[in-house]
Amino acid sequence: MRKILVTGALGQIGVELVPELRERHGADNVIASGWRRRDVGAVVDGGPFEIVDCTKPGDIAAVVETYEIGTIYHMPAFLSVLGEEKPEVAWALNLGGYANALEVARRHDCSVFFPSSIGAFGPGTPLQNTPQDTVQRPNTIYGVSKVAGELLGDYYHTRFGLDTRGLRLPGLISHVALPGGGTTDYAVHIFYEALREGRFTCFLRSDSRLDMMYMPDAVAAILDLMDADPSRLRHRNAFNVTAMSFTPEELAAEIRKHVPGFEIDYEVDPLKQAIADSWPDSMDDSAAREEWDWQPRYDLAAMTAEMIGTLRRKQGEGALGREHDITGA
Ligand code: AKB
Numbered sequence: 564m565r566k567i568l569v570t571g572a573l574g575q576i577g578v579e580l581v582p583e584l585r586e587r588h589g590a591d592n593v594i595a596s597g598w599r600r601r602d603v604g605a606v607v608d609g610g611p612f613e614i615v616d617c618t619k620p621g622d623i624a625a626v627v628e629t630y631e632i633g634t635i636y637h638m639p640a641f642l643s644v645l646g647e648e649k650p651e652v653a654w655a656l657n658l659g660g661y662a663n664a665l666e667v668a669r670r671h672d673c674s675v676f677f678p679s680s681i682g683a684f685g686p687g688t689p690l691q692n693t694p695q696d697t698v699q700r701p702n703t704i705y706g707v708s709k710v711a712g713e714l715l716g717d718y719y720h721t722r723f724g725l726d727t728r729g730l731r732l733p734g735l736i737s738h739v740a741l742p743g744g745g746t747t748d749y750a751v752h753i754f755y756e757a758l759r760e761g762r763f764t765c766f767l768r769s770d771s772r773l774d775m776m777y778m779p780d781a782v783a784a785i786l787d788l789m790d791a792d793p794s795r796l797r798h799r800n801a802f803n804v805t806a807m808s809f810t811p812e813e814l815a816a817e818i819r820k821h822v823p824g825f826e827i828d829y830e831v832d833p834l835k836q837a838i839a840d841s842w843p844d845s846m847d848d849s850a851a852r853e854e855w856d857w858q859p860r861y862d863l864a865a866m867t868a869e870m871i872g873t874l875r876r877k878q879g880e881g882a883l884g885r886e887h888d889i890t891g892a
Contacts, residue, residue: 567594569594570636575737577638623667643705665715677716677728683699684701709731714800729799730785733773733806734747734776738874750773764829767829772810774807775805775809780861796855803848804848807862812827
């Protein structure tokens with residue numbers, strides 16, 4: 564089999580995607596890469612790891628040639644809030660890095676996965692039941708780079724026949740990596756503070772509704788899409804996928820079922836709030852359901868129960884908060 568390369572493997576998704584790919588395809592067949600080596604056991608020690616700076620096309624090409632790569636999962640990204648602090652870096656990485664990966668993929672006929680986001684929507688997009696095909700005029704550099712990435716992926720497919728596929732992922736919730744630089748990060752940090760302090764100060768308004776997904780569903784969605792029969796795909800870059808949609812107040816109420824007396828208050832950050840207000844409340848993911856049988860497993864109640872259970876166990880072992888911090892991964 565031609566091997567698999569995961570770029571940005573030390574990021575929020577990569578640290579869970581790589582072990583799952585190695586489980587399915589064998590550790591030696593999955594090459595993890597990041598722009599620097601960090602101590603993330605399963606990703607760095609569990610199989611081949613290479614330093615790849617995606618802004619340098621030669622770095623990607625060298626690994627693709629050395630390992631005879633057939634599929635690239637291209638994961639590096641500056642998230643929405645971090646992107647607003649450093650727009651030029653966000654553009655160079657989020658779009659420039661992807662353009663480099665696509666060019667290498669074209670020369671070596673690799674399939675490519677690209678993670679787009681709810682951030683690819685913006686003012687003018689219908690925010691309720693957001694259609695698969697609709698207005699995309701985001702006002703963040705993150706969103707602009709995601710829309711451009713979607714278009715570039717479709718271009719390489721229609722122009723060169725490259726097998727490119729992508730998802731518009733919502734906010735992702737996980738107990739493996741701590742997120743950094745995103746608008747939806749609150750939905751992860753709230754669990755840690757609930758268990759440590761019994762209270763949490765949220766940077767979004769209590770009624771800010773956003774699409775969310777538990778990481779096991781996100782990893783399953785990525786792998787299912789890449790396994791899907793190409794003759795069924797009318798869309799490629801990128802499919803709306805969602806699993807739940809909640810406000811901070813609703814998440815707090817669900818957490819309270821497991822942590823009685825948990826309190827939440829609000830110190831709204833205007834930049835993050837403006838980004839959240841421009842993103843969908845709930846996406847229509849019927850195209851994903853029809854074209855490759857997308858079906859999430861976790862709703863708000865199931866995700867919350869598993870997050871609290873896992874983090875309580877870690878707390879008991881003195882390991883809570885020692886998770887991999889992906890800021891600058
Ligand atoms: C962010 O908040 O920037 C990301 C995303 C939804 O793409 N988590």
